[in-house]
Amino acid sequence: METLTAEHYQEGQVLLIDKPLQWSSFQAVNKIKWSLKKHLGLKKIKVGHAGTLDPLATGLLIVCTGKFTKRIPELQGMIKEYTGTFHIGATTPSYDLETEIDATFPTDHITEELLYKTIAQFLGEIDQKPPVFSAIKKDGKRLYEHARKGEEVEIAARKTVIHEFEITRIALPEVDFRVVCSKGTYIRSLAYDYGVALQSGAHLTALRRTKIGDYSVKNAMIVTDFEESVTPQ
Template sequence: MTAEDYLNGQIILVDKPLKWSSFQAVNKLKYALINNIGLPKKFKIGHAGTLDPLATGLLIVCTGKFTKIISEIQGQAKEYTGTFYIGATTPSYDLETEIDQEYPISHINEALIHKTVKQFLGEIDQKPPIFSAIKKDGVRLYEHARAGETIEIASRKTTIHEFEITRIALPEIDFRVVCSKGTYIRSLAYDFGKAMRSGSHLTALRRTKIGDYDVINATNITLFEQNIIDKL
């Protein structure tokens, strides 16, 4: 692949590592291309949908003219797999923050879990986590949260197309979800626990698909950089 190819437009499927931000992943690719095949420092590059640092999986990176279709890609349905931890909540709804409250789980069985899944299929109302990058009054919600401020968050309409439980080993439940743009799986974890008269938070998350793009076709960032060097 030449510098001209990337300037004309390429789609790079990346398997984002754990604890990397989406911004870090894009920057790593950007400077690999600048330093090794001579792309200009201000060439166009961006990703189609943020993944939290504690999530892994498919990150779609567009270069050159293909950055114009980022919004189109972002609008497609997304598939995730992961794990809910039942019986405890955290302020961030995941492992970014410590457990703040514990709940009973002795009443929870497979029948209740599968019955609860049905409540979340189709269009639902969902509140984004307070620890999110959404802005309110010009300030990101996580900044309000870290300052200890109480903020009223409006709910949003989102759609869960598929919701499958793949493993039950309480307090852990593994799942697969196909959902619309703007769905927060952390909020789904929290709401799922609440619907079972308990608590829940997300302990693992992996994005596996965006539309027809699949993580099985994604590249490891380090290997991507090495392949560029090897072809010089």
């Protein structure tokens, strides 16, 4: 493997990072930036990511350096693949494990057949409301700021496309899934809406981004391995 120099990173690199649980995408980018500055003696270098992953999600984060930061919008527009787990029969305000369960619902009527059949409602172009616990801005504030203050906010639905949606394991209340979707899709909202469609409730308990376009998490490295790969100059 070619040793990359400061010039290589300034000219532009696309780095595939496997983001760990509990890290924000911002933290991962900062760690990479710090590592490049420290080991390569760079005073300044542009580093950015192509698509945020929530702290409670793991998986593929594309990080661009130098001149390749101009490619971020193009990379953000690529379709994405996720795998994860829904918990059926309960909801949380954030639609994931960031907040406590706020309501429980009946699940006695939920059969394997119903779980598979309900998927069809979500294939193709759908209208999806982002979670109230998200970074989207409304009235000059991020939605999660409104949510944490207990403020009611009307959120407009957005068009998104679900290209593929399959159930890969059923062990109620847990259901594992794989989804291929367009930019701007919230898997947390998909979990919530799927629960409603089942005449029950659901929230997301695990999420991993496995692909962005043709880029796969199989070819990604963890941040500590990246740090070790940067040769001091």
